[in-house]
Amino acid sequence: xxxxxxxxxxxxxxxxxxxxxxxxxxxxxxxxxxxxxxxxxxxxxxxxxxxxxxxxxxxxxxxxxxxxxxxxxxxxxxxxxxxxxxxxxxxxxxxxxxxxxxxxxxxxxxxxxxxxxxxxxxxxxxxxxxxxxxxxxxxxxxxxxxxxxxxxxxxxxxxxxxxxxxxxxxxxxxxxxxxxxxxxxxxxxxxxxxxxxxxxxxxxxxxxxxxxxxxxxxxxxxxxxxxxxxxxxxxxxxxxxxxxxxxxxxxxxxxxxxxxxxxx
Numbered sequence: 001x002x003x004x005x006x007x008x009x010x011x012x013x014x015x016x017x018x019x020x021x022x023x024x025x026x027x028x029x030x031x032x033x034x035x036x037x038x039x040x041x042x043x044x045x046x047x048x049x050x051x052x053x054x055x056x057x058x059x060x061x062x063x064x065x066x067x068x069x070x071x072x073x074x075x076x077x078x079x080x081x082x083x084x085x086x087x088x089x090x091x092x093x094x095x096x097x098x099x100x101x102x103x104x105x106x107x108x109x110x111x112x113x114x115x116x117x118x119x120x121x122x123x124x125x126x127x128x129x130x131x132x133x134x135x136x137x138x139x140x141x142x143x144x145x146x147x148x149x150x151x152x153x154x155x156x157x158x159x160x161x162x163x164x165x166x167x168x169x170x171x172x173x174x175x176x177x178x179x180x181x182x183x184x185x186x187x188x189x190x191x192x193x194x195x196x197x198x199x200x201x202x203x204x205x206x207x208x209x210x211x212x213x214x215x216x217x218x219x220x221x222x223x224x225x226x227x228x229x230x231x232x233x234x235x236x237x238x239x240x241x242x243x244x245x246x247x248x249x250x251x252x253x254x255x256x257x258x259x260x261x262x263x264x
Contacts, residue, residue, distance in 0.1 A: 009037045016041025017048060026053045031060045031068070061107060064099040079144055086141065086149045087185065091255060093137035094130060098123070101132045108140055154181045160228070160249075160257050167227040175244040182249070182259050189261045192242075198235055208250055208258050218252065225251035 016038065019025035028038045038055040045053040061069035077092040078084040084092070096104060101123075105116050123132035141150045159165045159173075159181045170178065190205050202208050202215040202224070209215035218224050219233045226241060227249050242248055248260040 009040050012037040013040030013044050016053065017044040020045045020051055020053055021049055026051075027056065028053070029056050029058075032057045033060060033068075061103075064097050064103075081145065081149075085186065086145050087153055089144065090137045090141045090150070090153060090155075093140060094133045095255070096133055096136070098127055098132070101136055105132060105136050109136065110139070110143075152183050154183055160251075165228070167229055170227055170249070171243055175246070178243065178247065182247075182257075185249075185257055185259045187259045187261060189263055191263045192237070194237075194239070196237070198231075198233070198237065201237060202250070206250065206258065206260055208252055223253050225249075 012034075016025070016028050020041075028041060030038055035055065035057050038057065042053045042055055045051045063069060077089060081089070093101075093104065102120055105111070105119065109116060111119075119132055119135055123129075138150060141153075159170065159178075165173075173181075188206050188208075190201075192201070192205070196205060198219075199212040199215050202218075203210065203212050209218060215224070216233065219231065219235075222230055222232075224231055226235070226237070227243065228251070237248075239245075242262055246262050248262070250258045250260055252258065
């Protein structure tokens with residue numbers, strides 16, 4: 001057992017004692033795995049301050065694979081859009097497995113049980129449409145962020161998931177419509193010239209990849225696309241790759257899309 005593991009319960013317990021002493025905090029909420037840590041705090045408050053405090057725990061929310069729904073897990077989702085963008089927040093729920101989507105809907109949705117059961121029944125008839133995940137993502141995104149920010153995702157004009165829209169369609173749709181469609185995507189502005197190589201462009205210039213090596217591995221794994229077309233290591237960015245002479249969509253895998261804006 002490491003010192004961190006050994007001392008964690010004491011530190012969390014003392015933290016509760018400090019909050020109680022300095023701010024009058026009497027209640028700590030947590031998952032069921034935190035029970036021992038929380039009651040350590042209530043004991044410290046009782047013994048060191050002759051005070052009274054309470055612990056409330058709830059069952060852990062677990063995914064279908066058995067991992068817990070929490071900030072220490074990989075792919076954690078944050079309410080703060082500075083940590084998880086509105087698009088990534090919505091995408092998190094959209095990517096939930098069918099089994100997890102049913103669980104999350106029952107826990108997080110404000111719909112009544114009849115509405116949830118109707119959604120689940122409809123979803124089971126055609127799981128590929130992800131009706132349950134879409135409704136879950138919409139409801140929670142609107143509640144956590146706002147309807148305006150949800151609408152700004154442009155899901156009705158989702159050019160990245162519409163397979164009928166390719167490079168030619170992007171170029172012909174018009175700059176104003178394009179900008180509305182990608183309003184919530186991550187953006188980066190670069191100063192591009194034709195002498196800039198592909199790897200430096202994907203890593204140092206745009207920061208989409210952490211290094212040239214990471215970018216090279218992604219290219220070798222067929223995981224990079226520009227304007228919805230897969231590219232290889234020998235690809236050279238040309239003037240015509242800039243939509244309207246200004247924008248380029250760089251896709252990192254299937255779920256991460258960055259709008260690169262050329263400095264004007």
